Amino acid sequence: MPSQSKISNKMNKYLSISQEVKEALEAGRPVVALESTIISHGMPYPQNVETALKVEQTIRDNGAVPATIAIIGGKLKAGCTPEEIEYLGKKGQAVTKASRRDLPVLIARGEDGATTVTTTMIIAAMAGIKVFATGGIGGVHRGAETTMDISADLEELAQTPVMVICAGAKSILDLGLTLEYLETKGVPVIGYGTEELPAFYTRRSGFKVDYRIDTPEELAAAFRAKLEMGLAGGMLVTNPIPEEYSLDPNYINEAIDKAIKKSVELGIKGKATTPFLLAEIKDITGGNSLDANIQLVLNNARLAARTAVCLSNKND
Numbered sequence: 271m272p273s274q275s276k277i278s279n280k281m282n283k284y285l286s287i288s289q290e291v292k293e294a295l296e297a298g299r300p301v302v303a304l305e306s307t308i309i310s311h312g313m314p315y316p317q318n319v320e321t322a323l324k325v326e327q328t329i330r331d332n333g334a335v336p337a338t339i340a341i342i343g344g345k346l347k348a349g350c351t352p353e354e355i356e357y358l359g360k361k362g363q364a365v366t367k368a369s370r371r372d373l374p375v376l377i378a379r380g381e382d383g384a385t386t387v388t389t390t391m392i393i394a395a396m397a398g399i400k401v402f403a404t405g406g407i408g409g410v411h412r413g414a415e416t417t418m419d420i421s422a423d424l425e426e427l428a429q430t431p432v433m434v435i436c437a438g439a440k441s442i443l444d445l446g447l448t449l450e451y452l453e454t455k456g457v458p459v460i461g462y463g464t465e466e467l468p469a470f471y472t473r474r475s476g477f478k479v480d481y482r483i484d485t486p487e488e489l490a491a492a493f494r495a496k497l498e499m500g501l502a503g504g505m506l507v508t509n510p511i512p513e514e515y516s517l518d519p520n521y522i523n524e525a526i527d528k529a530i531k532k533s534v535e536l537g538i539k540g541k542a543t544t545p546f547l548l549a550e551i552k553d554i555t556g557g558n559s560l561d562a563n564i565q566l567v568l569n570n571a572r573l574a575a576r577t578a579v580c581l582s583n584k585n586d
């Protein structure tokens with residue numbers, strides 16, 4: 271068996287941490303990871319780049335250092351420059367959407383990849399980043415009992431020690447089955463200031479979370495306990511979209527149903543499903559959903575930065 275230090279030396283060959291992120295981590299200062307699939311596949315250009323940069327600024331304004339994560343030229347990047355964010359946003363769908371199974375070949379070929387929740391967690395954990403803010407996670411798709419379409423995000427939450435702060439999951443998924451899967455895998459699902467799982471564009475879903483937590487301090491305390499006990503896996507924090515930006519549930523659910531119907535008719539399958547549905551919903555709602563999407567990501571970035579600050583305070 272190779273020694274631990276040999277393994278991590280080998281890992282460093284693939285991992286490239288930006289100077290700013292490296293210095294913050296070494297000093298025990300708070301860092302928040304951000305994903306890049308939301309940039310390349312989740313929003314259109316140029317709003318994707320504008321949003322990504324605004325999210326980074328929001329994290330700074332709330333006392334933490336942002337680390338946008340991506341794969342560029344075969345390197346696992348923790349901390350992208352504004353130029354790299356512009357590159358990922360402009361290249362858009364032409365960047366491979368990279369989940370866990372995509373890493374080996376992309377890296378060996380020296381290619382680019384937009385990291386999903388799964389790969390952002392993997393790279394964050396390699397770098398030593400504990401908190402990650404995003405919009406929505408993948409989950410168990412509607413109809414999964416026949417398609418078996420279950421996002422790798424759920425398996426990653428079960429094994430990788432990163433707190434993921436999101437706005438719940440879109441009802442492109444079967445939210446009930448997604449919660450069942452997370453329960454089986456032992457992933458705590460927290461509602462921030464709510465007992466109900468938020469459904470991304472709306473604050474309510476009709477499904478209960480495991481625990482309601484009302485402060486970043488308590489989020490940090492629960493995650494610290496998990497880490498210190500050595501329990502594998504992450505923690506899912508669901509943070510409802512601010513009331514003033516939330517969409518009417520009937521309106522958005524009608525758009526989601528239409529998008530799913532079209533994806534079935536066109537035979538969209540596998541990794542193409544989620545980006546297809548996101549783009550359809552955006553078109554059907556004529557951009558209303560995009561505004562809500564941007565606001566909920568900013569809201570999650572604020573909470574993630576504050577929570578990362580609480581986690582790092584206790585290190586002193």
Ligand code: PSU
Nearest residue numbers: 307308312386387406408421422541544
């Ligand atoms: N859900 C959203 N927005 C997103 C995604 C999901 O509301 O941008 C992206 C995330 O990167 C997530 C990925 O990790 O899609 C899940 O893809 P799949 O369902 O193929 O696992």
Ligand code: MN
Nearest residue numbers: 419420421540
């Ligand atoms: Mn899938």
